[in-house]
Amino acid sequence: MAELPASLKRNPDLDRWVQIEPRDAIVIRTGKVEIGQGILTALTAIAAEELDVLPARVRVETAVTGRSPNELITAGSMSVEDSGSALRQACAHARRIMLERAAVDLGVEVAALRVVDGEIGVPGANRTVSYWDVQGGRPFGVKIEECISEKSPDRYRLVGKGIARVDLPAKIRGEAVFVHDLAMPGLLHARVVRPPGYHYRLGAFDRTRLDGDEALAALIVDGSFIAVVAEDEHAAIRLMERAARAASWRQIAALEVPEQMSEFLRAHEAGAYPVVDGVPREAPLPVLQPPNGSTAVRASYARPYVMHASLAPSAAAALWDGGRLTVWSHSQGIELLAPTLAKVLGMGAAQVTVVHAQGAGAYGHNGADDVALDAALCARALPGRPVLLKWTRQQEHQWEPYGPAMCIDLEAHVDANGRVQAWSHDVWSFTHVGRPMPFHEGSELVAAWHLEKSFARVPPAPRLGPEVGIHRNAWPLYRFPQTRVVKRFVKDSPLRTSSLRGLGAHANVFAIESFMDELAMVASADPIEFRMRHVEDPRARDVIERVVAMAQRDAAVPSPCASGRGIGVARYKNQQCYAAVIVEVDVDLASAQIRAKRVWIAADAGRVVDPDGIVNQLEGGAVQSLSWTLKEAVTFDRDGVTSVDWDSYPILRFSEVPIVTTELIDRPHMRSLGAGEATQGPTAAAVANAVAAATGIRVRSLPLTPAQLRVSASG
Amino acid sequence: MVDLIVNGTPHTLDIPDGVPLIFTLRNTLGLKSVKLGCALEQCGACKVLADGEPVLSCVALTESFKGRRIETLEGLERDAVLHPVQSALLGENAAQCGYCLSGILMAAKALFDRTAAPSGAEIREALDDHLCRCGAQPRILRALERLAGHG
Numbered sequence: 033m034a035e036l037p038a039s040l041k042r043n044p045d046l047d048r049w050v051q052i053e054p055r056d057a058i059v060i061r062t063g064k065v066e067i068g069q070g071i072l073t074a075l076t077a078i079a080a081e082e083l084d085v086l087p088a089r090v091r092v093e094t095a096v097t098g099r100s101p102n103e104l105i106t107a108g109s110m111s112v113e114d115s116g117s118a119l120r121q122a123c124a125h126a127r128r129i130m131l132e133r134a135a136v137d138l139g140v141e142v143a144a145l146r147v148v149d150g151e152i153g154v155p156g157a158n159r160t161v162s163y164w165d166v167q168g169g170r171p172f173g174v175k176i177e178e179c180i181s182e183k184s185p186d187r188y189r190l191v192g193k194g195i196a197r198v199d200l201p202a203k204i205r206g207e208a209v210f211v212h213d214l215a216m217p218g219l220l221h222a223r224v225v226r227p228p229g230y231h232y233r234l235g236a237f238d239r240t241r242l243d244g245d246e247a248l249a250a251l252i253v254d255g256s257f258i259a260v261v262a263e264d265e266h267a268a269i270r271l272m273e274r275a276a277r278a279a280s281w282r283q284i285a286a287l288e289v290p291e292q293m294s295e296f297l298r299a300h301e302a303g304a305y306p307v308v309d310g311v312p313r314e315a316p317l318p319v320l321q322p323p324n325g326s327t328a329v330r331a332s333y334a335r336p337y338v339m340h341a342s343l344a345p346s347a348a349a350a351l352w353d354g355g356r357l358t359v360w361s362h363s364q365g366i367e368l369l370a371p372t373l374a375k376v377l378g379m380g381a382a383q384v385t386v387v388h389a390q391g392a393g394a395y396g397h398n399g400a401d402d403v404a405l406d407a408a409l410c411a412r413a414l415p416g417r418p419v420l421l422k423w424t425r426q427q428e429h430q431w432e433p434y435g436p437a438m439c440i441d442l443e444a445h446v447d448a449n450g451r452v453q454a455w456s457h458d459v460w461s462f463t464h465v466g467r468p469m470p471f472h473e474g475s476e477l478v479a480a481w482h483l484e485k486s487f488a489r490v491p492p493a494p495r496l497g498p499e500v501g502i503h504r505n506a507w508p509l510y511r512f513p514q515t516r517v518v519k520r521f522v523k524d525s526p527l528r529t530s531s532l533r534g535l536g537a538h539a540n541v542f543a544i545e546s547f548m549d550e551l552a553m554v555a556s557a558d559p560i561e562f563r564m565r566h567v568e569d570p571r572a573r574d575v576i577e578r579v580v581a582m583a584q585r586d587a588a589v590p591s592p593c594a595s596g597r598g599i600g601v602a603r604y605k606n607q608q609c610y611a612a613v614i615v616e617v618d619v620d621l622a623s624a625q626i627r628a629k630r631v632w633i634a635a636d637a638g639r640v641v642d643p644d645g646i647v648n649q650l651e652g653g654a655v656q657s658l659s660w661t662l663k664e665a666v667t668f669d670r671d672g673v674t675s676v677d678w679d680s681y682p683i684l685r686f687s688e689v690p691i692v693t694t695e696l697i698d699r700p701h702m703r704s705l706g707a708g709e710a711t712q713g714p715t716a717a718a719v720a721n722a723v724a725a726a727t728g729i730r731v732r733s734l735p736l737t738p739a740q741l742r743v744s745a746s747g
Numbered sequence: 748m749v750d751l752i753v754n755g756t757p758h759t760l761d762i763p764d765g766v767p768l769i770f771t772l773r774n775t776l777g778l779k780s781v782k783l784g785c786a787l788e789q790c791g792a793c794k795v796l797a798d799g800e801p802v803l804s805c806v807a808l809t810e811s812f813k814g815r816r817i818e819t820l821e822g823l824e825r826d827a828v829l830h831p832v833q834s835a836l837l838g839e840n841a842a843q844c845g846y847c848l849s850g851i852l853m854a855a856k857a858l859f860d861r862t863a864a865p866s867g868a869e870i871r872e873a874l875d876d877h878l879c880r881c882g883a884q885p886r887i888l889r890a891l892e893r894l895a896g897h898g
Binding site for chain 2: 067068069070197199200201203204205206207208209210212213215264265266269341342343344345390391392393395422424425644645648649651652653654655656659677678679683684685686687689690691692
């Protein structure tokens with residue numbers, strides 16, 4: 033029998049996953065949280081399918097530390113793979129136990145029983161018992177130690193077809209579903225006052241500036257951490273503005289502003305690790321041995337710092353009752369956040385409970401964890417009163433950990449037959465993993481750096497796991513006689529960085545897939561055909577062929593601009609969803625404006641649980657990647673970050689959004705593969721390749737703004 | 748005192764001068780559909796209708812709406828039946844996280860009140876001051892174009 037899913041090994045207690053309510057309903061629990069990726073819907077479908085009940089009977093309980101299965105973190109497109117596989121197996125166990133009880137009650141063999149919406153019986157016979165008759169309101173009290181057989185995919189009615197999205201009706205009606213909307217008796221509102229930038233400390237604070245404001249419930253000034261709490265939200269904002277005027281700051285260091293980020297990255301390398309099959313090693317660097325007579329091609333690619341830029345400001349609520357702290361948070365890692373808060377607050381981990389509450393889409397590690405500490409520090413000053421704290425837009429843009437800048441050098445040697453004989457990929461970047469790390473020295477939470485009793489930042493360290501961070505998707509999809517990949521870790525980033533959707537895959541795939549087009553040109557080959565020469569994996573070939581067929585069905589739209597199409601392909605992490613993307617662009621040669629008109633996506637995510645949910649993720653990822661690729665770069669000067677709102681950090685607007693068409697290749701008998709980040713890299717490369725097809729200009733540095741296009745045209 | 752008609756119900760509210768409309772709607776009247784996104788009139792999340800016209804509620808002050816009819820997303824549903832713009836988006840699963848939806852639905856409602864069958868270009872224009880970070884725009888456009896009778 034197959035091995036137990038990792039989440040089940042960690043949480044073998046069946047009652048953690050499945051609970052049969054006294055009547056007519058089933059509660060399921062998961063350690064994964066809804067971040068707009070539709071996981072609650074996918075898990076509802078999986079549980080209803082395995083248990084043979086209507087989806088409406090299944091309710092997913094909000095994740096709470098100490099109560100829900102501990103699945104560490106919602107990241108890396110692993111929700112369906114981790115939680116889905118564990119929950120399916122847990123439901124299979126629950127079902128078997130209940131069928132065994134029913135068999136006794138009905139005096140028949142288990143094998144003769146069928147289940148219809150929770151009613152268990154022998155087909156044709158009148159007498160049935162239900163799940164609720166045999167198990168309602170009672171715990172299972174069972175530890176899952178081995179895998180049992182699950183429902184055959186051939187009999188699926190829900191999985192693969194999809195069910196109505198469970199979280200959407202409330203959002204369409206405008207119900208209070210986000211942490212920002214929490215309402216509790218006695219709720220207070222708080223705001224924080226941050227220093228002007230990373231390298232500032234509080235010089236003086238003139239408390240008299242806040243005197244006489246009756247709305248002030250608490251003023252917290254602890255080191256360089258300042259927060260105000262008020263009875264109402266507007267007063268909290270007014271007090272925040274007064275407190276900001278009351279603070280004088282001193283700059284302890286200037287922010288380092290590299291003239292050329294790629295050169296800065298190369299100059300500050302702190303470790304180089306050869307990567308084989310996606311796994312970095314501590315070993316001597318391999319040396320490429322190009323065959324005689326081959327043509328050498330070299331190119332360098334770069335992307336700037338990119339922001340998560342959630343539409344909602346980060347927010348959290350907290351309640352301190354004198355002994356226990358409860359925090360409501362949209363963190364993607366509540367199980368890491370709880371001990372991290374406990375450490376900073378000097379509490380025992382068991383005294384802190386984090387309840388997940390939805391936020392806006394985060395796309396990785398944004399300010400969610402930081403604001404939880406801000407709220408907790410306020411709540412500690414006001415025992416018994418719940419406090420809801422929201423960041424301002426400027427704080428969100430200025431203090432979130434960004435997706436790090438990256439640069440990539442590629443080299444290939446192409447033989448006379450147009451085949452790549454040797455391939456080399458060097459990638460430099462800062463850490464992509466800055467999440468709360470409760471078991472490391474220091475703290476990754478902003479407020480912890482500012483407290484009187486401050487915590488140092490956790491020193492960034494190179495991650496050497498498979499397909500982590502910087503080297504994610506640095507290993508190519510293609511098979512070459514020689515492949516040399518080197519991860520080059522850069523320790524000290526001028527700006528705070530952490531995980532942004534796709535991590536290193538975005539820039540690595542942008543570089544690889546741009547370079548494949550450049551090599552095809554050297555080999556005088558069609559870019560698609562050139563890729564097919566080097567792809568062995570039949571599933572990768574299938575998505576390429578499918579997306580090409582999709583795009584061929586749609587004739588090019590006549591346009592007064594220079595028009596072109598380009599492709600990008602990758603298998604996310606070389607182990608998850610396959611995605612091939614074609615983008616059609618218009619380039620206005622006068623203004624150098626690039627407009628993406630149409631996008632075609634073909635993907636293979638193995639067994640599809642919720643087809644519309646996957647399509648939504650792939651399309652949303654492609655549109656977001658278009659925004660990164662065409663528009664986005666975090667700007668900063670010696671004083672700090674200057675991208676502080678939507679005017680200074682523009683993103684793609686409705687008028688700039690293309691028509692997107694997506695097709696899935698379903699593989700019901702194969703493992704489900706995470707798809708939420710699969711289109712980030714391929715889309716970026718497809719845009720650059722389309723621009724090159726339209727104009728002959730190869731842009732190797734993101735974003736593809738008019739200014740960058742002009743620079744690339746002249747260079 | 749400020750007189751407002753909100754979703755058809757008259758209110759006389761004891762709101763001091765200087766309070767942005769969003770906080771009166773969210774915190775005094777409990778209308779949590781109105782979303783705080785930027786408080787800079789840049790993202791559209793806080794859009795409501797005043798006398799049928801779209802307005803951003805995050806900066807505009809409550810007292811400037813005296814005697815006016817305010818509509819929020821909570822007011823669109825009638826007798827447990829969703830408004831056509833709500834059904835259109837629900838039918839296409841036209842959302843990811845959903846934080847931007849309220850403002851977009853209000854902009855769409857104003858547009859469809861004005862013209863029953865807006866063109867694709869009119870729909871894009873009506874939504875162009877709304878940001879969606881999840882990339883749900885293609886679906887939102889498709890849903891509203893379908894409602895307008897295209898494709």
